[in-house]
Amino acid sequence: MSVLLIPILFLLLVTLFLSFFTVKQQSAAIIERFGKFLSIRHSGLQMKIPFIDRVAGRMSLKIQQLDVIVETKTLDDVFVRLKISVQFKVIQEKVYDAFYKLDYAHDQITSYVFDVVRAEVPKMKLDDVFVKKDDIAIAVKMELNDAMSDYGYDIIKTLVTDIDPDAQVKEAMNRINASEREKIAAQFEGDAQRILIVEKAKAEAESKRLQGQGIADQRREIARGLEESVEVLNRVGINSQEASALIVVTQHYDTLQSLGEETNSNLILLPNSPQTGSNMLNDMVASFVASNQIGEAMKEGKKNPKNLE
Template sequence: MGTFAGIFIVVIVFFIIISGIFTVKQQTAALVERFGKFLSIRNSGLHFKVPLVDRIAGKINLKIQQLDVNIETKTKDDVFVILKVSVQYQVTRARIYDAFYKLESPSAQITSYVFDVVRAEVPKMKLDDVFVRKDDVANAVKSELNDAMLDYGYDIIRTLVTDIDPDDKVKASMNRINASEREKIAAEFEGETERIKIVAVARAEAESKRLQGQGIADQRREIARGLEESVEVLNKVGINSQEASALIVVTQHYDTLQSIGSQTNSNLILMPNSPEAGSNMLNDMIASFTAASQIGDEMKKQNDRKAIQEKPD
């Protein structure tokens, strides 16, 4: 009986000693109390506490943690939006005691401050400004949280506005506006493309007309040169310039009639086509040139006399 009691006592003592041994994981801190009073902070590793006297009051996570907060608020132009703000925070090693004993629920405290800041900042902005200046909202939240949570042993690493979700009707209206704007831009591009095509066609036609005119001018120049050479040849055999011109016109007249007659499907009619037509045309042209030259000389004489009379003494 005594031996059994001794074994029992040894076993009890062994379990009591074993109960005093504990481990703390990496990036974690354990707070030990003795008779309900804070005793020490134990970091990662193997530790010992006095059995039945000391107890682990709790463990605190030293990793960077993230809290997502959804806030519904109204913008300056009376549009309700839901903002999702992500807060990344961490317990500072130097203030583990404050983080554990001063604050009952850090997530609830952070959420309250986020609500307060967002509902103070967003109503100052229009909906479009909220999208553009979301970083300003995030920085305002971070600044306010840093000042408030530092006393509780929490360091705010980063705050991000990760989502902005307007009312469904507002989103539908925004989509219609964007679609209309894109259609407007597409129409402008199509109009510009059509204008470029028209300009290109006009330039091509202008270039074609220029080349056509140049070709006609070159053709007439060569014709005139040939006529000049023909007149010179005829002058050498005793035919004067007027007779030579008449002979050339009549020759070309009959060459044209012969060309028309050789084409069965031609619709061209040359008028007049009598034998004396070429000579009559030439005489009419010479008479017109002579009359125009006389009128020009007379006008020049009148202008000279008028200029002499108006000249001051």
């Protein structure tokens, strides 16, 4: 009797063990009875009839990601490789459709991605592919949502994560970008040089203006000093012409004196004979007298026109 009891107890333990199973969080188990769908079980401790019911499969309800690399040609005949990342998950209410209607979800999604990308990218030039990559991702998402929702899958997001043109095309693009940057740099350098030239010209003009103003002030002061000198000489009985001649002769000798004080000077003042000052004074007085005579004659001619005839 005891010999038969042991196998019975063992069979009961095995049956009890096979009657219970667990389902992990964010997953679902599909139960079949004699090969026919029975129910869907979610997370927790679950029970089934051993040897009659079986767990046909388990499906994750988490978000999954599939990376698809598509090689295609753009409108300007450039071959480019795009990496499309598709984030999707099984809809909890449609686990039956996801399990029984579709065997290879990844292959199905990949096929739709290829179809959409190879339909959209050939309409764009290479530069537009980079600019409008979000439009490509949206087009892929819309197509996948329409197709995969019937199979119990929800497309969360699609991303164009990489755009890789042919190596020769990338090299040409880099050369173009480098040329554009060099062109911009040259323009900035030219602008800087132009600004420097303009500012330098302005500085020189301002310097010349100040220099001219200084010379004008200097001459004004010299003229004022000469005027005061003539007035002093007039007070002692020397007329303006004689005073002017005397001032010129005085400046002549002052110049000779200053040249004599400069031991390293190579300047020679001509004429520099001893009688130069006297000759200069006589010439100036004679020229003043002659100019006065001419002036008086012109005045008489205006008063008596017949004398001119």
